[in-house]
Amino acid sequence: MHKRILIVEDEASIRDMVAFALRKAGMDAAHAADARAAQMAISERVPDLILLDWMLPGTSGLELARRLRREELSREIPIIMLTARGEEMDRVNGLEAGVDDYVIKPFSTRELIARIKAVLRRSQGDDGSGVVELGGLRIDGPAHRVFAGEDAVPIGPTEYRLLFFFMTHPERVYSRAQLLDHVWGGSVYVEERTVDVHIRRLRKTLEPWKLDDMVQTVRGAGYRFSSST
Amino acid sequence: MHKRILIVEDEASIRDMVAFALRKAGMDAAHAADARAAQMAISERVPDLILLDWMLPGTSGLELARRLRREELSREIPIIMLTARGEEMDRVNGLEAGVDDYVIKPFSTRELIARIKAVLRRSQGDDGSGVVELGGLRIDGPAHRVFAGEDAVPIGPTEYRLLFFFMTHPERVYSRAQLLDHVWGGSVYVEERTVDVHIRRLRKTLEPWKLDDMVQTVRGAGYRFSSST
DNA sequence: GACGATTGTCATTGCCGTGTAACACAGCAT
DNA sequence: ATGCTGTGTTACACGGCAATGACAATCGTC
Numbered sequence: 001m002h003k004r005i006l007i008v009e010d011e012a013s014i015r016d017m018v019a020f021a022l023r024k025a026g027m028d029a030a031h032a033a034d035a036r037a038a039q040m041a042i043s044e045r046v047p048d049l050i051l052l053d054w055m056l057p058g059t060s061g062l063e064l065a066r067r068l069r070r071e072e073l074s075r076e077i078p079i080i081m082l083t084a085r086g087e088e089m090d091r092v093n094g095l096e097a098g099v100d101d102y103v104i105k106p107f108s109t110r111e112l113i114a115r116i117k118a119v120l121r122r123s124q125g126d127d128g129s130g131v132v133e134l135g136g137l138r139i140d141g142p143a144h145r146v147f148a149g150e151d152a153v154p155i156g157p158t159e160y161r162l163l164f165f166f167m168t169h170p171e172r173v174y175s176r177a178q179l180l181d182h183v184w185g186g187s188v189y190v191e192e193r194t195v196d197v198h199i200r201r202l203r204k205t206l207e208p209w210k211l212d213d214m215v216q217t218v219r220g221a222g223y224r225f226s227s228s229t
Numbered sequence: 230m231h232k233r234i235l236i237v238e239d240e241a242s243i244r245d246m247v248a249f250a251l252r253k254a255g256m257d258a259a260h261a262a263d264a265r266a267a268q269m270a271i272s273e274r275v276p277d278l279i280l281l282d283w284m285l286p287g288t289s290g291l292e293l294a295r296r297l298r299r300e301e302l303s304r305e306i307p308i309i310m311l312t313a314r315g316e317e318m319d320r321v322n323g324l325e326a327g328v329d330d331y332v333i334k335p336f337s338t339r340e341l342i343a344r345i346k347a348v349l350r351r352s353q354g355d356d357g358s359g360v361v362e363l364g365g366l367r368i369d370g371p372a373h374r375v376f377a378g379e380d381a382v383p384i385g386p387t388e389y390r391l392l393f394f395f396m397t398h399p400e401r402v403y404s405r406a407q408l409l410d411h412v413w414g415g416s417v418y419v420e421e422r423t424v425d426v427h428i429r430r431l432r433k434t435l436e437p438w439k440l441d442d443m444v445q446t447v448r449g450a451g452y453r454f455s456s457s458t
Numbered sequence: 459g460a461c462g463a464t465t466g467t468c469a470t471t472g473c474c475g476t477g478t479a480a481c482a483c484a485g486c487a488t
Numbered sequence: 489a490t491g492c493t494g495t496g497t498t499a500c501a502c503g504g505c506a507a508t509g510a511c512a513a514t515c516g517t518c
Contacts (some may be wrong), residue, residue: 068409101337104242119337143455144447151455156475157449194477197493219485219494282467385464411478423466425506448505 006029006047008038008064009127010057011081018051021109027116035059042074047228049120050074051112052099054083063097078119082107132167135227137165137211148209158183159202166225168216175222199223231351235276236260238294238311239286245276245282250338256345264288264296264426271303278343278349281328283312294328299416306345307348311336351398361396364443366435368396377438385414388431395444395454404451428452 005022008200010033030047034057038050042088053060059080068074078100084176099120103112124225130141144154146163155163160175161183176184176192184190203212216224230263234251238244239262259276261267263286267279278299283290289387292308297303310331317399329348360369367376375382384392390412403411405421413419430443445453 100339102246115337118333118340122337122340140400142401143453145400145452145453158476175494190476191478193479193495197477197497199495217495239499245499387465389513419465420467422468426466426508427508 002026002028004028004030004045004047005049005051005116005206006038006041007051008035008056008061009051010034010055011053014053014082017109018112020123021113022116024114025116033057034105036066042068042077043059045153046073047077049116049196050079051116052076052079052081054081064113076123080115093156093193109215132164134167134170137167137206137210137214137215139164148206148211150208153205154208156201158198159205162198164204170227171226172222173224179223192219231257232277232279233257233259233274234278234345235267235270237262237264237285238280238282239263239284240282243282243311244285246338247341250342251345254342254346254352255334258425262286263295264375267293268296271297271306275302275386278345279306279308279411280345281308283310298410299414302340309348311347324385351401361393363396363399363440364440364442366392366396368393375442380438382434382438384434385430387427388434391427391431399456401456402447402450402453408452 005027007015007018007022007029008020009031015031015033019031028084030041030164032046034040036058038052041047042050052061052065056064059067063067065079065081065113068077068079080101080103081099082103084105091219100122103115132139132141139145140147141164144160146155146160146179165179165183169182175193179195180190180192181190199217203215204205206214214225214227216226218224234256235246235403236247236259238247244260244262248260251258256293259270259274265287267281271275271279281290281294285293288296290434294308294310297306297308307329308364310328311333312333316432322407329351330344331346360367361372362368366376367375368374372388391408394408394412398411405424408424409417409419409421428444428446431442435443436439442458443454443456445455
């Protein structure tokens with residue numbers, strides 16, 4: 001559940017600062033001081049994302065990025081480059097090397113975390129287009145539509161919002177009160193049992209495709225949306 | 230055949246980063262630091278798409294977007310808004326102003342490129358000839374005519390513009406306000422319900438060919454044009 | 459300036475979606 | 489087993505949004 005981030009940076013002060021910020025944001029931080037240490041750390045345990053300093057002793061960050069892109073093991077790992085201001089030329093090279101994003105020093109940890117999250121989000125199937133796909137279901141935000149395979153699924157407004165919330169927050173239990181907050185909006189007063197009814201309606205709309213068991217009851221706690229039975 | 234993108238952004242570092250990413254993706258990048266420079270750049274050479282920062286010195290991005298929608302010259306240019314992580318309010322206002330999409334900062338360059346391509350593709354089903362074909366309907370921009378199969382479809386001016394917008398922006402929901410912005414133009418004040426009436430008239434003109442169900446109602450959201458039922 | 463075409467607004471109608479209550483059923487405890 | 493609590497299911501009535509047709513104003517054309 002926790003994302004593992006590898007920091008490749010020779011300057012200890014920056015490394016510590018970033019590691020602290022990462023842990024505070026609920027991520028696991030590993031670190032390496034140079035290219036060789038980085039490759040060892042990766043082969044030992046593959047991180048979810050790599051923060052790569054541009055200026056490294058020995059093998060440069062750019063060179064390391066290229067190398068990582070060549071290796072089968074590390075090809076899919078997103079990379080965020082840390083570059084000093086005014087190295088614009090370098091950015092071109094970085095983009096060509098397949099780097100996912102840049103953060104310019106000096107940066108605020110808040111911005112860095114936000115960028116990391118953005119990149120992670122994208123690497124998890126949310127390409128930013130507003131389309132989410134999960135377990136045979138596809139929900140298209142801009143089109144306001146749901147597809148089961150190739151078929152368009154007829155669905156009402158509230159069931160749509162409910163399903164949208166579930167698909168963007170899967171594999172997690174939500175109480176009726178939480179669902180009311182997120183799907184109905186905080187300023188509405190509605191009976192909690194109303195949720196049950198809409199859960200029922202959502203299941204009924206998914207039934208023709210045998211996808212109704214994705215909406216799961218967690219007795220005493222609430223409901224969960226899951227792709228696995 | 231290279232697409233020309235105009236970046237309107239006051240922060241040089243973001244501008245440069247985006248410009249490099251664009252060029253790498255095979256697009257031409259022009260830039261402007263504020264609203265006035267942007268308008269000059271547009272009048273000099275019309276871009277295929279505009280990247281517009283929400284926060285601009287002087288005239289805000291939102292205001293500029295409204296202004297561009299009012300001008301005949303720039304009405305058809307797709308706009309992607311760059312907004313700081315903020316409220317849903319921003320998104321709503323932006324969409325109401327006739328913006329085609331918005332991207333939240335910080336974004337990865339890859340995500341931005343993906344969005345740009347999506348918008349260009351969408352607002353273009355057009356192969357350059359100005360003729361768009363979709364689901365048995367063909368609309369000829371230069372000739373200002375509509376065909377259902379081999380038959381010419383008699384259609385009024387407003388219904389024509391409405392249909393043209395729909396066919397160049399299919400598979401997506403548009404609120405009444407958005408349709409007013411795109412089809413009527415931002416400087417007219419008209420009741421939202423008027424859209425209903427023209428939707429009705431458009432459906433009636435398509436009825437003889439049983440194509441009226443391509444114009445779909447999305448309760449609580451707006452209307453959508455789609456080839457699939 | 460007259461005519462038809464086109465457009466925007468309104469009032470009415472119709473229908474879909476929603477919330478609630480009532481009842482049936484299942485899980486869990488003692 | 490028995491009772492209790494929590495959930496599934498259905499029915500129903502209300503509210504609200506959208507569809508529709510009629511009308512008046514406006515536009516464009518001859």
